Amino acid sequence: MSYLLYYWPTIQGRGEFVRLALEDAGAEYVDVARKNADGMGIDALLEVMHSADSTRPPFAPPFLRDGDVLVAQTANILFYLAKQLALGPEDEAQRLWVHQLDLTIADFVVEIHDTHHPIGGGYYYEEQMPEADRRSRVFLKERLPKFLGYFERVLRNNRSSDGALSNQRICTADLGLFQVIAGLRYAFPVAMAEADKRYPRLIALHDAVALRPNIAAYLRSERRIPFNENGIFRHYPALDAIAR
Amino acid sequence: MSYLLYYWPTIQGRGEFVRLALEDAGAEYVDVARKNADGMGIDALLEVMHSADSTRPPFAPPFLRDGDVLVAQTANILFYLAKQLALGPEDEAQRLWVHQLDLTIADFVVEIHDTHHPIGGGYYYEEQMPEADRRSRVFLKERLPKFLGYFERVLRNNRSSDGALSNQRICTADLGLFQVIAGLRYAFPVAMAEADKRYPRLIALHDAVALRPNIAAYLRSERRIPFNENGIFRHYPALDAIAR
Numbered sequence: 166m167s168y169l170l171y172y173w174p175t176i177q178g179r180g181e182f183v184r185l186a187l188e189d190a191g192a193e194y195v196d197v198a199r200k201n202a203d204g205m206g207i208d209a210l211l212e213v214m215h216s217a218d219s220t221r222p223p224f225a226p227p228f229l230r231d232g233d234v235l236v237a238q239t240a241n242i243l244f245y246l247a248k249q250l251a252l253g254p255e256d257e258a259q260r261l262w263v264h265q266l267d268l269t270i271a272d273f274v275v276e277i278h279d280t281h282h283p284i285g286g287g288y289y290y291e292e293q294m295p296e297a298d299r300r301s302r303v304f305l306k307e308r309l310p311k312f313l314g315y316f317e318r319v320l321r322n323n324r325s326s327d328g329a330l331s332n333q334r335i336c337t338a339d340l341g342l343f344q345v346i347a348g349l350r351y352a353f354p355v356a357m358a359e360a361d362k363r364y365p366r367l368i369a370l371h372d373a374v375a376l377r378p379n380i381a382a383y384l385r386s387e388r389r390i391p392f393n394e395n396g397i398f399r400h401y402p403a404l405d406a407i408a409r
Numbered sequence: 410m411s412y413l414l415y416y417w418p419t420i421q422g423r424g425e426f427v428r429l430a431l432e433d434a435g436a437e438y439v440d441v442a443r444k445n446a447d448g449m450g451i452d453a454l455l456e457v458m459h460s461a462d463s464t465r466p467p468f469a470p471p472f473l474r475d476g477d478v479l480v481a482q483t484a485n486i487l488f489y490l491a492k493q494l495a496l497g498p499e500d501e502a503q504r505l506w507v508h509q510l511d512l513t514i515a516d517f518v519v520e521i522h523d524t525h526h527p528i529g530g531g532y533y534y535e536e537q538m539p540e541a542d543r544r545s546r547v548f549l550k551e552r553l554p555k556f557l558g559y560f561e562r563v564l565r566n567n568r569s570s571d572g573a574l575s576n577q578r579i580c581t582a583d584l585g586l587f588q589v590i591a592g593l594r595y596a597f598p599v600a601m602a603e604a605d606k607r608y609p610r611l612i613a614l615h616d617a618v619a620l621r622p623n624i625a626a627y628l629r630s631e632r633r634i635p636f637n638e639n640g641i642f643r644h645y646p647a648l649d650a651i652a653r
Contacts, residue, residue: 220566221506224513224559234502238512241505258478261485262465268482268512269468275519283527283540285547296527296540303529315468322464 168194169230171210171223176396177348177389179239179274180227182267185340186243188383190250196388198226240267243337253336266319266330266338270345273312277348278397280304280404290394290401301404305356309349313364316342320366330370335377342367343374348398356408412438413474415454415467420640421592421633423483423518424471426511429584430487432627434494440632442470484511487581497580510563510574510582514589517556521592522641524548524648534638534645545648549600553593557608560586564610574614579621586611587618592642600652 168187172180174196187194198210213235214223223237229245236245244264247253253263283300284293323330330339346367350357361368374380383389392398412431416424418440431438442454457479458467467481473489480489488508491497497507527544528537567574574583590611594601605612618624627633636642 217562218566221509222559222562222566223509224516224556236505236509238509241509241512244508245505261480261489264488265465265467265480265482265485268485272468272519275516279523284544285552287547287551293543296543299540300528303531307531308529312468315466318461318466319464322462322466 166193166232168192169197170194170227171197171213171229172227173210174198174207175390175393177344177392177398178227178396179271181344181390182239182270182337182341183227183229183242183246184388185344185380185383186246186250186252186337188388189335189340189377189379190246190252191379192246192250240264240271243267243341247337251334252340253334253338263330263336263338266316267341269312269315270338270341273345274397276304276308276312277345277352281399281401290399294403297401297404298407302407305353305408309353309356310363313360313367317364317367320370335374339370339374340380343371343380346371347375348392351392352398352400353405353408354400355405410437410476412436413441414438414471415441415457415473416471417454418442418451419634419637421588421636421642422471422640423515425588425634426483426514426581426585427471427473427486427490428632429588429624429627430490430494430496430581432632433579433584433621433623434490434496435623436490436494484508484515487511487585491581495578496584497578497582507574507580507582510560511585513556513559514582514585517589518641520548520552520556521589521596525643525645534643538647541645541648542651546651549597549652553597553600554607557604557611561608561611564614579618583614583618584624587615587624590615591619592636595636596642596644597649597652598644599649 170180170183170187172178172183184196197205198207200206210226213228216222221235223235227239227242228235228237229242236242244260244267247260247263254260280301281290281297282293283296290297320330330336375384394400414424414427414431416422416427428440441449442451444450454470457472460466465479467479471483471486472479472481473486480486488504488511491504491507498504524545525534525541526537527540534541564574574580619628636644638644
């Protein structure tokens with residue numbers, strides 16, 4: 166039976182980390198809110214979220230239905246899927262380490278999002294531009310190098326022949342780092358201009374993931390929603406120009 | 410052998426969620442950065458973080474050492490400890506559900522922190538007061554009721570005889586919700602004044618956790634660092650007054 170993925174239909178957002186895992190593994194899934202059919206669409210997503218008597222309601226998308234199981238929180242979904250889809254290590258300690266990386270990626274994603282929304286999602290970017298400018302300065306100067314430097318160090322100390330996080334099977338954190346690098350290059354081309362020199366292992370990992378057959382096919386397909394200015398990674402030249 | 414907990418020594422912060430789990434279970438642990446002894450103190454914490462050749466370095470505290478195992482990310486530590494300390498359910502699907510709640514609590518904690526630090530940790534609160542005022546308005550009006558309303562609904566739909574999340578053993582999310590309610594009452598007494606009417610199950614859960622013998626003893630001890638204006642939950646009357 167297919168997995169049912171519930172996520173906003175017009176952005177990559179946090180749902181993309183789940184899509185990449187499903188796509189890389191060649192899993193069958195339905196991207197529910199993007200389907201135009203009975204029991205599908207955004208109403209189906211909202212119905213699961215707001216069901217008054219649900220004992221395990223998700224707080225927010227993305228969430229995944231697998232038969233009777235309903236799992237939410239991006240990193241939790243990845244932890245669940247990794248076992249099901251044989252992504253990454255099987256050993257319990259190694260699984261928790263990959264999960265730890267996925268959680269650190271999730272923290273990074275919050276900070277990336279908040280560069281354009283430091284006051285909150287209740288306002289448009291255009292209503293919080295001075296604050297976004299200030300937050301982006303701190304982000305590009307301190308936080309971006311801290312996170313990318315950390316992941317570069319992790320890759321250096323976990324050297325594998327193919328540039329991924331381990332010599333074992335590809336893991337969800339490899340896919341997540343691909344997505345983060347792709348998104349940052351879209352959002353901050355100026356700030357990321359020299360990334361290949363500063364973070365060579367991260368860029369090599371990004372490139373290796375992009376060449377994996379299932380991922381390459383996915384990126385060329387219509388299933389991959391283009392980056393846009395409604396998602397997490399937004400290209401606002403004024404914020405990126407701070408890096409000059 | 411004792412667990413070694415590494416966290417900043419003068420605040421509750423994210424480390425408190427781990428301390429509460431260890432304390433409730435009566436586990437032996439050393440709060441490394443608070444100890445004044447050889448191989449202890451804040452230098453010991455920094456050494457683990459910055460060890461150049463560590464294959465599994467933590468990105469940030471808290472982290473926990475259990476023999477050869479080093480685990481970071483608060484919710485990941487709780488997931489690990491829950492199994493070890495027999496906190497919460499044993500069933501795998503139930504464990505993931507509790508973990509999902511812990512991750513949602515972690516998201517909430519980020520937003521609580523950012524009320525006083527919307528621009529970033531690189532500046533003092535006093536350097537970002539106008540932005541903090543604006544962010545706190547959105548937080549108190551939209552985000553606080555959304556998160557608390559969600560957890561209240563979860564409790565309502567998972568009714569147990571003792572007010573906790575399940576009739577089984579107490580879980581890390583019960584302890585986490587206790588900490589969040591205690592912290593919010595400290596930081597936002599005005600905004601939380603009617604919480605017992607709006608969120609009766611959450612307040613009952615808080616009260617029930619506070620009465621558990623090991624937790625009650627801990628809260629009276631010197632091991633419980635008082636809330637203060639360096640942690641996540643800070644009482645700035647100007648931000649709370651927005652709720653009037």
